[in-house]
Amino acid sequence: KQEVTQIPAALSVPEGENLVLNCSFTDSAIYNLQWFRQDPGKGLTSLLLIQSSQREQTSGRLNASLDKSSGRSTLYIAASQPGDSATYLCAVSTGQAGTALIFGKGTTLSVSS
């Protein structure tokens, strides 16, 4: 059974720091991995999707990497800003019909000015 773990559960950093959020999954047979952002009381915003054949994806200050064989992904945020404060969720697709996402419990990031 696929399980997704995110470490750390919470992270506080001062503005301007570069930081890394970690995601691990138990079954390397994934189709893709998606990183989301969730603001309090809001829905999920897709940040990056990495297909199983890819090693990384970049969008602005965000860079996500994928090492499928070791069951790991990282989300790198450069030059963090207070507006980056949110919960970041990692999710993998199982490849089953309907392609349901299996989520980690998230990392809550707080960036202070």
Place this chain on the structure above:
Amino acid sequence: DTAVSQTPKYLVTQMGNDKSIKCEQNLGHDTMYWYKQDSKKFLKIMFSYNNKELIINETVPNRFSPKSPDKAHLNLHINSLELGDSAVYFCASSPMGLAGGSRYEQYFGPGTRLTVT
């Protein structure tokens, strides 16, 4: 021009009532989903539909019944509501459903916060 929309945004109701949550997507996607986010913020799949056909039905009480009148809509009806049903319910859609989908990014709606008293 909202991509995935849900109504209502908030729903407060009493135990034993029956309620529905509606979801619509204007992205032309084939597959739609319902996820539940519990009080600990953990998101879990409930159902998925591909072209109006039920694909995934996780271990969900049969008081929950999804209905897809067409490809763009997936509604969730809940009978005999219980306190434990209080959660945030998210609808999502993706452009591909069945096998072969390496690029099927999921897009989520804003969520419906259900409170059962």
